[in-house]
Amino acid sequence: MNAKKFSEAMGELDSRYVDEAIRYKGRSGGSWTRWGTLAACFCLVLGAALGIPKLMQHSGISTVLPDDSIEPPQSYSSVIPSQPEPGSTAGSASQDEANKQRGENVFIDKAMTLEEAQRSEPFGGYLPARVLAGFTADTIQRYQDENDNYLYGLWTKGEGSFDEISWRVSFYNETMTNRITSVDDTKNYDLSLYPFPLADSVPEELFEIVDHPIFPIDELTLEAVSRRAYSVNERGDTNGTRMSFGVCYGDVVVEVTTKGVPVDWVYEQLIHRSGN
16 A cells, blocks of 8 residues: 555544544553554554445446446347358358357258258258159258258149159157158058048057158168058149158158159169168
């Protein structure tokens, strides 16, 4: 504590305390009393020097109003990494990988061409190798958030047609377990065994798996795919062959829903990946 601060601290003391300390006379009236008096004064001075600045510091917090010229604190939106707009092509595979390495939540919502989607990881290699004649891409989307992670493609024949190819690629998860079936268990997927509507003909305990079974890729056959094909005559609709099922490639599952698509084309597109 320098001389200036000491002097200021002395000025903060009530003079009456100093006077009383000087005038005080103990019973013995000896030198120890005088030294005690001086020690008491020194303690008062030291306490004031240490305490007064703190009191002055705290007293300003609740009384100072914000100055409009002071910039506000940084907002949350500028701290949290920005996310691309839905359907945008912002971001890159290297950035996504960097985010994963840092353990951050990754958000992806990208519209792609078929060629871009086929080159993307980890799902691109499970898309159809070629587009069926007459079909054009309606939607090819790579999506990922904290709950979903998939690559989705939808091809149609345009306005006025109900024909379509829906192709969804994602990681295997526990919700799919009850739909995995061997090709040998025909009761789990052969639609020729159950008249439509399925809700009236399929046993309740089998409905989930019959409605949308998932085959291991190493068991998939053209015959099994054919057993998933059916036709329904609906007013205002074309009478195209329909299919709905999935195929499991280890930890990746492809779920297919089609209408107006040849069975052999679907089968070829699914097995082409198994040879890679």
